[in-house]
Amino acid sequence: MFNTTLSKNTSAKYITYFILGWTVLNLLQAATLGIHSDEAYYWMYSRFLDWGYYDHPPMVALFIRMGDALIPNELGLRLMTVISSSLSAYLLWLIARRYQADARWFVILFCGVFAFNIYGFTTTPDAPLLLFSVLFYYVYQQYLEKDSWPLALLLGVVIALLLYSKYHGVLLLFFTLLANLKVLKRLTFWVIPVLTVLLYLPHILWQVNHGYPSVNYHLFERSSAVYEFSRTLQYIPAQLLMAGPLVGWLLFYYSSRVKVKDAFIRCLVFNAAGMFIFFWLNTAKGNVQPHWTLIGFVPLLLLVLIKLKQTIVQPVWAYRLAFINAAIIILFRVMLIAGVPFVKNLPTVKNYFYHDEWAAHIKQKAGNNYVIMPLGFQPASKYNYYTRSLKGFSYDVFDYRRTQYELWPIEDSLQHKKAYYLVTYPLHGPGVDSINTKLGMWYGKWVNNVRTYQKIDILSDRYKVTARPGEAVTFKLQLVNPYSYTVNFGGIRQKNSTVLRACFYEGEEQAILRRAEPSFNQLIIPSHQKANYTLTVKAPNVKGKYDLIFSIRTTPFPGGRNSRIVTFTVQ
Structure with a gap:
C-alpha cells in the first residue's frame, strides 16, 4: 500500500485539509465543552497577570487573557490553544517532511495520539509548552544544518518562550544538549544561553522576590514520604494510553527501531527516551500525571515517521490499526460535541459540565x-x-x-x-x-468575622528528623508575616480562636495532630516581620516514615498548610 511516495502537491492537499479539519474540530470542542477545573484556575492567573505564579510560569495566563478579551466564554479561554495546536501540527509536518515522511501516516498518527487531542483545545501550561517545543525542534533542525547568528538568536527567543510556558522545558534542553555536545564548539551557540537568561530574568526575579515558591513546591511539596509501587506500575499503561489506545505500543516499538543517521535524529532519540525514563524514575518520588510527558510524544511521533520512511514496505495491518485508533478518538470527540448522554455522563467527562x-x-x-x-x-x-x-x-x-x-x-x-x-x-x-x-x-x-492566616509561612530549623516512638522532639520555628498589617494570634476574646498544630501523615492518611501550648497565642508579629517560637512535639508511637506539616487553624476552618513538609522517621 505504501510502496509509492505521494507527490508534493498531493501531500500538501492532505496536510491542508487535515489542518483545516483539525482546527474546526478543536473550535467546536472548545465552544461546547465546559471548562476543566485546571482551566478555571489558570483563568484566575489571567486576572492577576504577573511574571510568575506559584505552580507555573506565566505563558498560560497570556494565552487565556488574549482569547478571553476577545470572546469572554469557554471558546475564548481556549482560542489561543486551538490556534497553537494547529500551528504545532503544521510545524511538525515541516520537520517530518525533511525526512520524506508520508502525509497519510502523519495525519492518522497525529490524530491518534491521545495527548495531542487533549491539548488541541484544553488550555493549561501544556498547550504553550507543546507549541514552543515543536517550534524549538523546527528551528534547532535548521540550526544543526546551518551554523548562523540569526538562527542562534531565534533559538534563544524560542527557548525563553519555552521556559515561560512550563518548567518541563528544561528537560528538552538538557537532553538536546546531551545528544550533541559538539554544538558547544560553535561560537554562535553561546549567544543562545545569554539571550535566554536575559529574556527570562523577569521570571527569575519574581521567584527571588517571592521566596522561590515554584522551587519549593516542585522540589519539596510534591515529594511523598512513602514509595508506592502502584505508581510505577501504572505509569507504563498510562503512557501507552496517551500515545494512542490501540497503537501506543506500536509507536514505542517503531521509535526504538529507528536508524540514527544524523544529529537531529539522535536529538529525537535522546529526548523521547529521556522524557519517558525521567518521569518513570520520578514515580519513586511521588505521583506522576500521565500528561507530564506530553512533549515526549513530539520526538516519539517524528521517530516513528522517520522509521516508517526507512522501512521499504510498511505493514498494511499497522496502517489499518492506526486508522481505527484515530477514528475511535475522533468519533468519541464528535459524540462529546453532540452531547450524547452516555458520553457526557462518563465519570472522566462529567467534570466538564454543570x-x-x-x-x-x-x-x-x-x-x-x-x-x-x-x-x-x-x-x-x-x-x-x-x-x-x-x-x-x-x-x-x-x-x-x-x-x-x-x-x-x-x-x-x-x-x-x-x-x-x-x-x-x-x-x-x-x-x-x-x-x-x-x-x-x-x-x-x-x-460573620473571617480571620485566616493562610499566608503565614512557618520555617523550621530542620526538615529531616529521626526519633524514637513517643519521643519529645523540639523544633525552633520562625513565623513570617507577609501581610500589610500586624498579626495577633491572641484569641481569648475572639470567637474564632487561633491554634498552632503539628500534623503527622503516613502516606495519604492523617495519623496524628499535636497542638501547641497556649503560649502561642501571645505571639504578635508586626507587618513584614518575623517571630520565633519553640514547639515541642511528641513523635507518633508507631514506627514508620511520616510527613509533618505545621498548620495554623481558626474556627470554623480546618487549618491551613503553613509550612514545607518535614520528613519525620520513627524507628
Whole structure:
C-alpha cells in the first residue's frame, strides 16, 4: 500500500485539509465543552497577570487573557490553544517532511495520539509548552544544518518562550544538549544561553522576590514520604494510553527501531527516551500525571515517521490499526460535541459540565459576599469563572497543598468580613444550608468575622528528623508575616480562636495532630516581620516514615498548610 511516495502537491492537499479539519474540530470542542477545573484556575492567573505564579510560569495566563478579551466564554479561554495546536501540527509536518515522511501516516498518527487531542483545545501550561517545543525542534533542525547568528538568536527567543510556558522545558534542553555536545564548539551557540537568561530574568526575579515558591513546591511539596509501587506500575499503561489506545505500543516499538543517521535524529532519540525514563524514575518520588510527558510524544511521533520512511514496505495491518485508533478518538470527540448522554455522563467527562448551574445556585445563597471553600483550588476557581468575579477563595487545607491563592490579595480582602463557608460534607450547628445541585449535595453557613492566616509561612530549623516512638522532639520555628498589617494570634476574646498544630501523615492518611501550648497565642508579629517560637512535639508511637506539616487553624476552618513538609522517621 505504501510502496509509492505521494507527490508534493498531493501531500500538501492532505496536510491542508487535515489542518483545516483539525482546527474546526478543536473550535467546536472548545465552544461546547465546559471548562476543566485546571482551566478555571489558570483563568484566575489571567486576572492577576504577573511574571510568575506559584505552580507555573506565566505563558498560560497570556494565552487565556488574549482569547478571553476577545470572546469572554469557554471558546475564548481556549482560542489561543486551538490556534497553537494547529500551528504545532503544521510545524511538525515541516520537520517530518525533511525526512520524506508520508502525509497519510502523519495525519492518522497525529490524530491518534491521545495527548495531542487533549491539548488541541484544553488550555493549561501544556498547550504553550507543546507549541514552543515543536517550534524549538523546527528551528534547532535548521540550526544543526546551518551554523548562523540569526538562527542562534531565534533559538534563544524560542527557548525563553519555552521556559515561560512550563518548567518541563528544561528537560528538552538538557537532553538536546546531551545528544550533541559538539554544538558547544560553535561560537554562535553561546549567544543562545545569554539571550535566554536575559529574556527570562523577569521570571527569575519574581521567584527571588517571592521566596522561590515554584522551587519549593516542585522540589519539596510534591515529594511523598512513602514509595508506592502502584505508581510505577501504572505509569507504563498510562503512557501507552496517551500515545494512542490501540497503537501506543506500536509507536514505542517503531521509535526504538529507528536508524540514527544524523544529529537531529539522535536529538529525537535522546529526548523521547529521556522524557519517558525521567518521569518513570520520578514515580519513586511521588505521583506522576500521565500528561507530564506530553512533549515526549513530539520526538516519539517524528521517530516513528522517520522509521516508517526507512522501512521499504510498511505493514498494511499497522496502517489499518492506526486508522481505527484515530477514528475511535475522533468519533468519541464528535459524540462529546453532540452531547450524547452516555458520553457526557462518563465519570472522566462529567467534570466538564454543570458548573455554570452550580455557580449560579451558590451565588443565590452568597450574593456578592466572598465564598470560602477548603476544597482545593478547583471549586473556587470555577465559581469565580462562571460568576465572572473574584469572590471565590480557596482555603489551602493542611492536608492538601499550597496554591497561587496563597499569593493573591483575595485573602487580605476578606479579613473581618462576613463570608459564606461552603463544603461538600455536612456541617454542624445552627444556620447550616443544604444545597442540592447537579454536582451533588453541598453545605454552607455564614461566618460573620473571617480571620485566616493562610499566608503565614512557618520555617523550621530542620526538615529531616529521626526519633524514637513517643519521643519529645523540639523544633525552633520562625513565623513570617507577609501581610500589610500586624498579626495577633491572641484569641481569648475572639470567637474564632487561633491554634498552632503539628500534623503527622503516613502516606495519604492523617495519623496524628499535636497542638501547641497556649503560649502561642501571645505571639504578635508586626507587618513584614518575623517571630520565633519553640514547639515541642511528641513523635507518633508507631514506627514508620511520616510527613509533618505545621498548620495554623481558626474556627470554623480546618487549618491551613503553613509550612514545607518535614520528613519525620520513627524507628
